[in-house]
Amino acid sequence: MNKNVKTFHGGIHPACDGKSLSNGVSVQRAPLLDKYRVVISENVGKPPKPVVEAGACVKKYQLIAAADGFVSANLHAPTSGRVTGIVEVPGAMGVPVQAIEIEADGADEAGELLPALDWRNCDVALLRKRVEEAGLVGMGGAAFPTHVKLSPPPEKKVDVLVLNGAECEPYLTADHRLMVEQPEAVLEGAAISARILGVTKIYIGVEINKADAIDALNAHAAEFGIEVVPLKVQYPQGSEKQLIFAITGRKVPAGGLPMDAGCVVQNVGTAAALADAVIRGIPLVERIVTVTGEVVAHPGNWLLKIGTPVIRVVEWAGGVTEEPGKLILGGPMMGFAQKSFDVTVTKNTSGILLLPRTVAVTYGSSPCIRCGRCVAGCPMNLVPCALGNAVEAERFDLAAQNHVMDCLECGSCAYVCPAHRPLVQHMRRAKAEIRKRKK
Amino acid sequence: MGTLTAAVMVMAGIGLALGVVIGFFAKLFQVKSDARVELVTELLPGANCGGCGKAGCSDFAKSVVSGENPPSKCPVSSKEQVTAIALALGIDAGESFAKKAVVCCGGDREQTLRLANYNGVLDCVSASLVAGGPKGCAYGCLGMGTCARKCPFGAIEIINGLAVIHKELCVGCGTCVAVCPRNVIKLVPAEAEVHVYCNSPAKGPAKKQVCRVPCLGCRKCVRAAEGKFTVNGFRAEVNYQAPELPTAEDVQKIGCPTGCLLTAEEHLRIEMNEPEWSAGKDE
Known part of the structure; x- marks a missing residue:
């Protein structure tokens, strides 16, 4: 392994990381469903307030729940159809959550889009407002509202933007495929974020097991003044604090935020969605999700609308070859094991992982042997x-x-x-x- | 001989000098303690359970002497003990509201669906942090015994994955109520015999999917025994404020269709209580 690639202290790397199951499969567009259940509270902070009544007809991209306060995010309809009401669905965290149910009319007709912005010249306040309007949240997993992240208090001096393309979780390849297939969107999103923050130094950290992604980004990175930093394949390379240390050598103080080290970290998926929102006026209603695991017939990467039930996605991927031992939303290390296949895709669902019984074994724990x-x-x-x-x-x-x-x-x-x-x-x-x- | 006398004299002198010093400092740094507080502490059970809301029995004794709390605020003391304290201080005993804890859930391993294979720490608080726990019902007893381990009186037992309360041991201190992550344990008047053993505010059909003994909110109990029950949302509750509490005969007479209306004794033996109505209906 190349000794010069940057990394942090500690961490692990599983011998079999399962990435090869899906890292060569292009992103596929999901067929239209007849029903979507969009979880209302998709973001960290206050859940947005629904603004549509049962029976109302909505167009795709129409606002269905408005942000309630600053740390909150708008929610938009993933397709056109009729709102049937607010229902309870199993949440990714295991407790039932409220969702807006939309019966699709099959037309998938887009409503009025937000006006496109010329991000290089327009007012920064306008850009920040757009991020807020488009309901962007951190798509790496935390679902922290992006407009909050891009509005650091004036006393914190932020001078570096770090884009997180590490995707250190085993099995997941959604960010990898995004960087390979839409490198311009990622880079544009990064440049827009940097303009909002007023920083000039932009890095994208990518683990070196994604050589094609590094090449794809490098082909255009210079245009935007962005440096692509190859990183060692080591989990949790994609954790904010570890990533900041690996790339800049700065340490975030205990209990602090990345901005305390002068950095803002953003997931590449969020950056691409941000570019969509600013340049094309499209709010966040879809995301790339890896559907994988040894028991999935055809592992791959899918562009899914929020509110898609996981069971449908598994069907599209060809179903399962044997009875799965565990269903996890997210990666195997930090993802959440699920009790039900009725759980739906949200803005921060990066993967749908079905592990076989042989992998999802249960252990009995014993006392600490102080091995260190x-x-x-x-x-x-x-x-x-x-x-x-x-x-x-x-x-x-x-x-x-x-x-x-x-x-x-x-x-x-x-x-x-x-x-x-x-x-x-x-x-x-x-x-x-x-x-x-x-x- | 002279040496011995000298030694005795010197030792006695040192002893006397030190005694004076100690006596002086004992007076100087004397902590004034109220004899009444000590007396009340003696009369209290000494369990330090915290059920009164104070840090322990002597802290409670202080609050009794200062008049902040009536002696009856101690949930553990019997009526005689409370009267003894009141007599010793010459104050009013206060009205006694003896309480007992009740686990408002009948969903043991057979009755309630387990949705997941839980393999983590055997502790309700820890389990509830992992996907809300393995149980199908998000409101019922997790049965991993956090309350039983915390109960200072050993009054809680886990039978077949369900916490049950031995009423004769329970003093109503409320320790279990504070530790339960599901808030399924309630403090009720000690004389109440009958309780609704369901904690789920969910709608009837949703409850039936995961549990064989839910309260469906059918109001049968409300109609059969007027004034003794109320229905709150989709769940019946015993009206503990009513002048007359439901009795075992009432339970017989009502014939709760799901069997979630039980006496405390029946709940204790719930693992033998196979409800006939559900045979072959579920799974």
């Missing part, structure tokens, strides 16, 4: 074994002292633990308890 592998693997330089023990003893004060709040729940510690200790679950418990006590 989790310490070596933690990308945040925490001591997961000690934190796990503190949580088991319900010493949340001790866990807080040892910086459990800096844990990003990447799962590296649990992955390497020979005693199969449920470390991430312990961390999550500690974080929840500490947050509860602070209130």
Whole structure:
């Protein structure tokens, strides 16, 4: 492996990362469904307020829920049809969530688009407003409203924009295909974000196992003054703080945000959607999703409308070859295991992963043997074994002292633990308890 | 001989000097303690359960002496013990509202669908953080025993994946209510015998998909025993404020169609309570 490629301390890399199942498959457009269930609360922060009544006819791209406050995001109709009402659907986090159900009329007729903007010359405030109007959220997984991210408070000096094309999660190839097939959109989106932020230094970090994506980006990067940075194949390379360190050498202070290190990190998918919103006036209603796993008949990448039930997507991918052992939304490391196939695609669904029973095995955990592998693997330089023990003893004060709040729940510690200790679950418990006590 | 005398004299002198010093400082740094607080602490059960809302029994004793709380605020003390405290202080005992905890869920392993194979930490709080827990019903008891481990009186037992309360051991301190991530445990008047064992506010058909013993909100109990039940949304509740609480005979008379209306004793033995109506209907 090339020793010169940049990286961070810690982390893991699974021997079999499952990327080859779908990284050579072009993005396919999904057929139109007769019904979509668009989850209302797709973003971090306050859920938007529905602005359509049951029975109303909507056009594609029409606003169906308006942002409620600053940290909130608009929601638009993925297709034309009739709103049947607000229903309860299984949410990606396991608890039922509210969704707007739209019965498609089959025409997929687009409503009035927002006017296209000349991003190089128009007013920055106009660009920022457009990002807000288009309902953009972080599509890497966090679903943080993009307009908030692009409006750092004036006292924070941001001078670097980092685009996240690392896609370090095993199995996922959605960002990879996006960078290969639409490099201009990604780069344009990056340049627009940089203009909004007023920064000139733009990097795109891509792991070197995506050589074709690096080449595709490099072909146009110079036009936009963007530097493509090859990164070591190491999980969690795509985590904000690790990415910032790998590329710029800056460290985000504990408990801080990337802007505390003068950086803003954006996913490549968000950048492409941002370019769509500004240049073509299209709000965010579709995204590329990897449908993969050893049991999927034809793994691939699909352009899916938000509100598409997962069960339909699996059918389009040819169904399953054997009974799956686990359904995960997102990647295998940080994705969420699902209880139901009725869960729907949201703005931050990067992958639909079906693992076979042989891979989704269950382990019994045993006491910590103090081998230290989790310490070596933690990308945040925490001591997961000690934190796990503190949580088991319900010493949340001790866990807080040892910086459990800096844990990003990447799962590296649990992955390497020979005693199969449920470390991430312990961390999550500690974080929840500490947050509860602070209130 | 002279040496011995000298040694005794010196030792006695040092002892006396130190005694004076200690005596002086004991007076100087004396902590004034209220004898009444100590007395009340003696009379309290000493379980330090926190059910009264104070940090422990001596903290509660302080609040009783200062008049902040009536002695009856202690959920663990019996009526006689409360009276003893009131007599010792010469104050009013206050009105006693003895409470007991009740797990408002009848969904044990057989009755409620498990949607996922949960393989994580056996703790309700941890499980509820992973996809909301494995249980089909998002409101029912997870049955991993966080409450049972936290109960200072050993009154909670997990039977077949469901927390049940041994009423004779429960003192109503509310520890379990505070730790339950599903908020399925409620404090009710101690004399209440009958409860609606369902915590789900979901609609009837949705509940029936995941549970064999849900409250469907059919109002049969409301009609059969007027004033003793209320229906809140899609779920019936015992009207604990009513002058007359429902009894075991009422349960017989009503004949709840799903069997979620039970006496506390029936809930304890719920694993033997195979409802006939559901035979062959589900799965």
